[in-house]
Amino acid sequence: MERCDFSSVITIISDHISESKRGNQSDLMYALFDTFATDEINIEETFDEGAVCRWVNGVRKISPKITKYYSDNNKKSCLSSDIEQNILPMMYDSDMAVREIYDLVIYDTTISDGVKQKLTAGYPFSNSKEKADFLSAVLCFSMERNFIKREPEKSSLKDYGALSPFVKNLIYGAEVPKPCRYFCDRAGEQSELHFMLSEYGKVFLQGIPGIGKSELAKAYAQSFKKEYTNIIYINYSGSLKNDIIKLDFAEDYNANEPEADRFRRHDRFLRSLKDDSLIIIDNFNTVASDDETLSTVLAYSCRILFTTRSRFDEYNDSYTIEEMPDDELLGLMGSLYSEADNHSEILREIIHTVHNHTFAVELSARLLEVGILAPDQLLEKLRAEKAAMDSEDKISAKKDGKSRKATYYTHIHTLFSLYKLSKVESEVMRNLALAPHNGVHAKLFALWLELKNMNAINDLIESGFVKELPGRMIALHPMIQEIALDEMKPSVVNCSIFLQSLQTICMCHGNDVLYYKQLFEMIDSIVDLIDNDDMKTYLLFLEDVFPYCEKYENHHLMQKVTDILSSLLKDSNVGADKDRALLYDYLAIVADDPLVSIQYEERAISTIKKVHSGNIVLVCNLYTNLSHFYHMSGNIKSALDNMGTALQLAKKFKIENHHDNLVRRRNYATFLVAAGQPLYALAELMKLSEVIEYHYSNQSLDYAMVQEDMGKIFCCLGKKEQASKHFKYAFHLYKIHFQSEPERIEAKKQEMIMYLSMEKLM
Structure with missing residues (x-):
């Protein structure tokens, strides 16, 4: 049982x-x-x-x-x-x-x-x-009760490989969101979409913003789910490669796995999917030439449905979604506006005035429901706005290949302006405009914005400006996001509370947060969208973000931050020596060649003209990083010399007991072992364990790691009894600190067993 x-x-x-x-x-x-x-x-x-x-x-x-x-x-x-x-x-x-x-x-x-x-x-x-x-x-x-890990279900190819492996227990968090509860079924469109996917395999579902492309794709997935072994949903982030890397596979145990390796592994699995599987890539709002991974994805054997506001008419498999007929839109208004039956003729006029645009109709109905305007008053406002537009060009084309009718945006602008947003609601809209399309957790967003309660967010959800997404996530509708970015102009200054909250998290390098993925997605979107109107503050924000990205091996964001810093600091009038030293340090970290990294670190150190209490932490870190790169290059002597310099400076400026210096001393011991001086390394670690016990705790994770290091050295010296003693205490602490990560505990156990089974190495 x-x-x-x-x-x-x-x-x-x-x-x-x-x-x-x-x-x-x-x-x-x-x-x-x-x-x-x-x-x-x-x-x-x-x-x-x-x-x-x-x-x-x-x-x-x-x-x-x-x-x-x-x-x-x-x-x-x-x-x-x-x-x-x-x-x-x-x-x-x-x-x-x-x-x-x-x-x-x-x-x-x-x-x-x-x-x-x-x-x-x-x-x-x-x-x-x-x-x-x-x-x-x-x-x-x-x-x-005591946790016993279950073995994850293994996928198997059915019918001798004719069908895809099940992904339910292999890929987490890629389920298709349900369509909105008031989705209007477009007559025949789902069936036509299914025919095209069956015929061509890949379909670009294109149309103007706010017309209902995403909802149609979600509804199709729900209606035809029995036709597919798997349906995988991806909300496009701007990079298909990054989206494939971010897919959460059951086998993704190694947080430090290089992104290139993870992409190859995920890509290899996706290539194994057959015609019975469907991938939906939502909001693929780009052009083919701008995403280098598109050709790779189009080569997959499974079916793929893109929703996009861009034009892909050069493909035979593009399908353009058009405006909905009056009766269906009246039904939509009826589901949102309780008095719709009493004003059907005026509502029909409103629908015509906004050119049967789905999202404009939805906002109109929501505005009427909250009672800001009566139907005839709203119609009058929209007609006045339409008359003002009649003399203008109604079509505009953007440089990125997207096309849109300017009238639709003007309607949304008008409806948006009719809402009298409170100061708090305006703050929510301005800061939420910086969020990625897949949203941000509502509670985290409120925390970061220092809101006293969720009332403003809930009111904006009721108005239709803010969308509720699965998992208590929230986001702005893409059209509203563009308008908020244009009108509210979120910047470093007017979003200072939000940015400071994120920066404070990133400054606590030793603290782990469960929501780090959402944190980095939020920061990634911010640096793409925010207006930099305070250079000093923005530089500090970027400089504090990078080390936290490094902690979680987020190479994509690390590279983006260094690119932005490099661009900003090209101007000699921008930043100070400290900023340039940090940039060279970050460039060294993202470089692939340790010899190149050494050059960057030496340049960073030379940028600091004088060492003082205000920059001592930075200088110690620079020497520490330089020693690591020398170690990677095989130059152990230079590695020891530079780490020694960092330790001497830390002692001179009385920061030898700071947490960073504890890690530095562990690394110094590692280099001593590599230099053939294990007894000196043991002496250093024994002193370090006393420091940690006195200033921190002998139950801390740092203490566990020092005990493990000592056990490894004793193993290399052939002293298994002493090694076992240190390993046992370290493992005891690991079980406490990693109790929710049994894979990590088991990995530590196996590593210690491996060391104990080794012959004497020194």
């Missing part, structure tokens, strides 16, 4: 929720752990789709922070309340779900009879509260 763990329990719960109500797995976690997610102490906690999928599949332990939170009996009652209010109403047969979980507990031979009786007391249950209490108790038990 299956083991009662979080994976088995949540799978039964999920299986008894209808697909129309369930949403994605992150949405289910938010509904289940609602109290946890809204508690002030967990304000930065988000349910990353990839992590959630691993919890559900049993390949990773659920976040210890959640388990610890619900270990409190009072919080267990909150979990029960959330289940009763959020989960049970979504179930189509909660009694059967409870029965299956009851059987799961009863037939699990690894649970004692006493615990079984306690968990199932009162079964069968007579009301929703008793069922919720039972589910809460079993969930808490399943989270608290």
Whole structure:
């Protein structure tokens, strides 16, 4: 019988929720752990789709922070309340779900009879509260008990390779979002789209902004999902290569894997997909020549549906979506405006005035619903705006190959201006305009903008300007984003609170954050869109972002930051010596050749004219990095000399106990071993362990790493007993610090076993 763990329990719960109500797995976690997610102490906690999928599949332990939170009996009652209010109403047969979980507990031979009786007391249950209490108790038990990792399901080619491997348990977070609940089914368009995909394999679904391309693609995926073994959704970021790298594969355990290697591995798998699989690439708003990976993707054997506002008429497989007919748009207005039936003729006139543009019709209906204007007043405003445009050229072409009708943008401008945004709403719009198309987590955004509550965001969602996305993400509609960028002009100065929040996170190099992917996507979009009206502040922002990108091996953003800094600092009037030294340091880090890196680092050091307390941290880091590059090049003597210089300077300026210097001393010991001086290295590490114990803790991760280093040296000296002692203590600490990452714990264990099995090397 299956083991009662979080994976088995949540799978039964999920299986008894209808697909129309369930949403994605992150949405289910938010509904289940609602109290946890809204508690002030967990304000930065988000349910990353990839992590959630691993919890559900049993390949990773659920976040210890959640388990610890619900270990409190009072919080267990909150979990029960959330289940009763959020989960049970979504179930189509909660009694059967409870029965299956009851059987799961009863037939699990690894649970004692006493615990079984306690968990199932009162079964069968007579009301929703008793069922919720039972589910809460079993969930808490399943989270608290010893975690046993499940082996991820392996895909297999069916019918001797005729069909694609299943990607459900191989790629996480790539499910197609559901179309909006008021989506108007376009007669025949989904069928025609299916015919074209069957005929050509690759289709460019093109049309003007706001006409409904993305919603049609989502609706098609929902309607024809049974036709495909897999459907993978990608929201285009501006680089297909980067989008393929960012796909979250189950095998992506190595956070330090080079991006080129990860791309090759992901690309190789995508090439294995057959005609029974579909990839949707949404918002592919570029031209073919601007994305070098397009030709690679077009060579895939699977079907691919692009949505784009660009023109791809040179391809036989392009399909242009046109304006919807009046009756369907009246239906759309009726779903958003409660008084629509009483004003059908005026609404029809509004539809004609905005040229049957889907998004303009939607905004009109939402504006009417909030009561800002009556239908006849709105029609009068739109007609006045239309008359002003009649003498103007209605078609404009952008340099990037995109085409648009200027009238549509003018309608949206007009509707946007009719809303009287409060100061807080304007701040939300201005800063959210900097977010990527795939959005930002609503709670994180509010935190970064230092909002007191979510009211302004919720009001903007109601107005239609802000879109709700799966996983509690939010974004501006692409047309609204363009207007907000144009009218509100987000800049370093007027977005200072937002930028300072992100910069503060990046300045804490030793702190890990669960939402680092969203953080970097946000920064990536900011540097593309923000107006630099404060050079000094912007330079500091970029300089603090780079080291945090390096911490998480985000090479794409590291390269982008160095490119921007290089461009800005070409002007001799911009920046100071410190800024140029940092630029050379960053160029050394992103360089592929250690000899080139050495040249950059030496240039960085020579840029600093005088060492003082204001730049000592930077200077020590420069010498440290230079020593690393010498080590990489095989010059151990120069590596030791430069690391020694960094340590001497740190001692001279009394920063020898700073965290950075602890890492520096570990590296110095590593270089001593490489130079054939293991006993000196051991002496250095013993002194370092005393410093960490005194100034930090002998339970810290730094202490664990020093113990591991000492164990490795003892192994190389053939002293296995001493090595085992240090390894055991290090492993004890690793199990504490990496308790939610069993793969990492196991990797450490195997590495230590390997060292203990080696013969004496010195």
